[in-house]
Amino acid sequence: MKIRENIPISTLTTMRLGGNARFVIDIENVDDIKEAYAFAEDKNLPVYVLGKGANTIGHDEGFDGVILINKLRGIEILKEEGDEILLKGMGGEVWDDFVDFACEKGYSGIEAMSAIPGTLGAAPVQNIGAYGQEAAQAIEEAEAFDSLLSEIHVIKKDDMKLEYRKSIFNSGEDAGRYFIVSVTVRLKRGELKPPFYTSLQRYVDEHNETDFSPKNIRRMIKKVRANKLPDPDVEASAGSFFKNIYLSDEEVEKAKKEGILVWREHGKNLVNSGWLIEEAGLKGKVFHGMKVSDKAALILINESAKSYADLAAARAEIIKIIEDKFSYKLEQEPVEIPER
Ligand SMILES: Cc1cc2nc3c(=O)[nH]c(=O)nc-3n(C[C@H](O)[C@H](O)[C@H](O)COP(=O)(O)OP(=O)(O)OC[C@H]3O[C@@H](n4cnc5c(N)ncnc54)[C@H](O)[C@@H]3O)c2cc1C
Known part of the structure; x- marks a missing residue:
């Protein structure tokens, strides 16, 4: 487990603001999680979990605690029966790589959320959404490390209380309690049907698009987003x-x-x-x-x-x-x- 000290939060977040975090630990395998929380407890410091920092802002005073960065990778097809698919990814997977994997396989259910920056593990936290889809429609369950009980358990979608930009992970008494280890989504072999979300529909009409396969919806969404939304690597x-x-x-x-x-x-x-x-x-x-x-x-x-x-x-x-x-x-x- 690699521990870094005094790391500017501005380098860990896409808004690029914020003073130093006292400690930063990259979580590269599941065993690191328990060890990292124990490290923080030993030092009597709070823990904050980050993915890519695409929805997080740091303060000028920094963070007198331990930031854990989720770098757990891996995607696995758990089940493919008829049109039903259960796809699991580790929380540190780049969300868009996960979407790409699904679209390439012809799985529908998250394609309109293509190109949202960040990690898969953060997707349930604020119930990400875009162009008419939201994570809540696809999520089946997540494995999460419970920092109070110091163990990993499965949290079913209904227990996440997913609402607009809200879940048990960021709201209420359990906010910040869990480190999301993996997320499983339920997808379908098939495609979305028009009419689509306004700006996607406009693109479809303007370009006479008739292929609504996950792969092509993804291509169109990326075009629509690129015209409107900043690339976090640039801006x-x-x-x-x-x-x-x-x-x-x-x-x-x-x-x-x-x-x-x-x-x-x-x-x-x-x-x-x-x-x-x-x-x-x-x-x-x-x-x-x-x-x-x-x-x-x-x-x-x-x-x-x-x-x-x-x-x-x-x-x-x-x-x-x-x-x-x-x-x-x-x-x-x-x-x-x-x-x-
Ligand atoms: C240019 C741009 C466009 C965007 N467009 C959209 C959009 O269309 N739709 C949308 O919904 N959002 C959008 N966002 C916001 C952002 O992409 C999402 O919120 C995304 O889920 C953030 O992922 P992250 O890994 O960067 O999370 P972070 O910013 O690192 O973390 C966000 C929150 O989740 C918690 N968290 C992160 N990982 C874990 C974990 N493994 N376990 C427990 N808690 C965790 C953090 O503690 C924090 O509270 C956009 C952001 C940018 C910069």
């Missing part, structure tokens, strides 16, 4: 910076009267926070070195912010502008590593 960001806003049926009436555009997704009403930001004329504007992406208003790009403090100032200004104009209070989507 520092944490993806969508604000959550969308879900409305009750009563709230929809009021919103519509106020000229707010309300979407329906997975049977729910939502206001797209990116739309609010765009309507407020903030696209392309730079606040304290943080730029509101001129392609996708929900994304904040760290152009030249020097610190978490810059990000916090930018966030506060954007939230205030939106609240003053629309009376909705935006909530941040990426999580933050506590200082201790």
